[in-house]
Amino acid sequence: MKLKHLAAAGLALGIAAGALAQEKPEDQIRYRQAVMNVVGHAFGPMIAMAQGKIPYNQDVVAKNSSLLEALIGLPWTSFGPGTDKGAPTKAGKKIWSEPAKFKDASDKVEQAVGNLDKSAKSGDEKAVKVALGHLGKACKSCHDDFRTKESHN
């Protein structure tokens, strides 16, 4: 029964194949966009706090920073060969033509998330806000260099 349930769940979720082999370009594109969507939703309220648009909430900061830390390592391997198209994407050509620079930019984002998570765990609001500023800058820098304004296919 257990294996039957697992197989059924795998089929239902449409993920068994993805777990075993490199995914198709369209699925890699959707996955990295999904991760970034969740990243954006975790980051958004913290930006609003840093801007003073909503009250600072340490619980939300701790939870969302921890989520960011768990997510931020995930999308990079889904910029595989041939995933510059296959589904609507804003991924810029420089991701594949300048991979060392892309890695450097994504490393900086990961480091900034790590610093934010450490600050969030310390509960130091001022340090959190500084870390959020650095993360915002790292996000923007990577998007400016490696993301197109409009989707292409």
Add this chain to the structure above:
Amino acid sequence: MKLKHLAAAGLALGIAAGALAQEKPEDQIRYRQAVMNVVGHAFGPMIAMAQGKIPYNQDVVAKNSSLLEALIGLPWTSFGPGTDKGAPTKAGKKIWSEPAKFKDASDKVEQAVGNLDKSAKSGDEKAVKVALGHLGKACKSCHDDFRTKESHN
């Protein structure tokens, strides 16, 4: 400069509005689908391990179970009023006509993820596989009752 970077990052990510107010139906739909996409990618390799299709890897199990635990509470509030349409979705009408049953089904998924995460932290492979079986069943049960086979708009 810090606030400027944050504002720019918010605009770049398109999330500042979402952080401050209830999102549009299409954005709620995309968010819950994004969370489920990442959930599926975390669950997939563990299903494959439980099925013996790939070797059991305690590090992956611990990491992915922890990620599931961080993610699984997120999608439910994005099934808000009016989000039965607005973008292609497989959300079934019973989500809104039978909210208590939907909550019960999603609670069971959350509990199953909690149990998996505990088992994963204990490092007990047998307990992990039992917990994966229960989680697979909880996923499938919710999908059977509340998800349509085809997308609708």
